[in-house]
Amino acid sequence: MTNPRPENGVVDLRVYHVVYEPSYKSIIFHHWTECNLKCRGCYCQREKLDFSLLPDWQLRLATNPPESPPEKLLSLPETLYLIEELAIERAIYIGIEPTLDPGFPALAKALKTQYQAYNILFTNGLVLPDISNIDEIIVSLKAITPELYREYTAADNRKALHNFRKIYETGKKLQAEITLIPGIIEADEVEKAAEFIASVNPAIPLRINGFISLNGVEYRAPSGEEVETAANLAKKHLNTVNYLSGEMSRVGDPPVRVY
Ligand code: SF4
Numbered sequence: 001m002t003n004p005r006p007e008n009g010v011v012d013l014r015v016y017h018v019v020y021e022p023s024y025k026s027i028i029f030h031h032w033t034e035c036n037l038k039c040r041g042c043y044c045q046r047e048k049l050d051f052s053l054l055p056d057w058q059l060r061l062a063t064n065p066p067e068s069p070p071e072k073l074l075s076l077p078e079t080l081y082l083i084e085e086l087a088i089e090r091a092i093y094i095g096i097e098p099t100l101d102p103g104f105p106a107l108a109k110a111l112k113t114q115y116q117a118y119n120i121l122f123t124n125g126l127v128l129p130d131i132s133n134i135d136e137i138i139v140s141l142k143a144i145t146p147e148l149y150r151e152y153t154a155a156d157n158r159k160a161l162h163n164f165r166k167i168y169e170t171g172k173k174l175q176a177e178i179t180l181i182p183g184i185i186e187a188d189e190v191e192k193a194a195e196f197i198a199s200v201n202p203a204i205p206l207r208i209n210g211f212i213s214l215n216g217v218e219y220r221a222p223s224g225e226e227v228e229t230a231a232n233l234a235k236k237h238l239n240t241v242n243y244l245s246g247e248m249s250r251v252g253d254p255p256v257r258v259y
Contacts, residue, residue, distance in 0.1 A: 016032045018083065023251070031097065036155065148189060190230040208242070
């Protein structure tokens with residue numbers, strides 16, 4: 001089926017950047033919305049490009065000033081037109097909160113119906129749109145202690161924790177992630193996140209990310225040892241705990257910028 005050509009001025013979607021990973025037949029959609037959280041260590045507002053395109057992404061995060069909004073947002077027909085020649089098995093929705101993008105459910109539906117794509121959503125979990133075409137959801141928990149969550153995001157975490165359980169009850173594949181940030185989200189908070197996840201199901205995997213320093217943000221990156229300590233605490237409660245401490249080695253062909 002041929003997708004419609006771009007229609008000028010139609011913005012029903014808030015996708016601003018699209019990347020293709022040929023080795024994995026993965027398409028990555030970056031969304032730009034007004035986020036419902038104000039995370040002090042938000043990477044998305046420091047670097048608009050996909051990190052896979054940037055060998056110096058850590059340096060850029062450490063030196064970039066806050067990004068301005070994208071010049072152009074793609075409509076749904078424009079997005080589908082751009083990807084129509086690609087072999088796609090997996091679609092990933094990331095960026096500044098895809099769940100707040102009114103066009104996100106329609107995009108996920110198109111990827112499912114036209115490509116039978118395995119759809120993976122990254123979200124902060126505060127809002128749950130139609131996820132009927134989503135196969136896997138990765139929820140960034142930020143913090144469990146309400147005061148810490150509020151200090152870090154300027155919001156209340158009850159809805160996010162409630163939605164985490166709700167997603168689990170749908171039977172969809174669910175993962176959690178949390179960023180270890182010395183000075184605010186410490187190892188004991190990571191353990192609390194693990195305890196919360198275990199109260200839903202200890203088989204839900206948790207990924208711990210080591211914070212990457214941001215220009216003008218007071219928090220430092222944790223050492224590999226600090227990340228490992230947090231992971232060991234989390235492993236007391238969960239079957240699967242993975243962690244990243246900044247070093248990501250690439251495997252496979254280089255990614256391609258589609259837009
Ligand atoms: S939820 Fe994500 S996009 Fe929103 S402010 Fe936090 S880190 Fe940034």
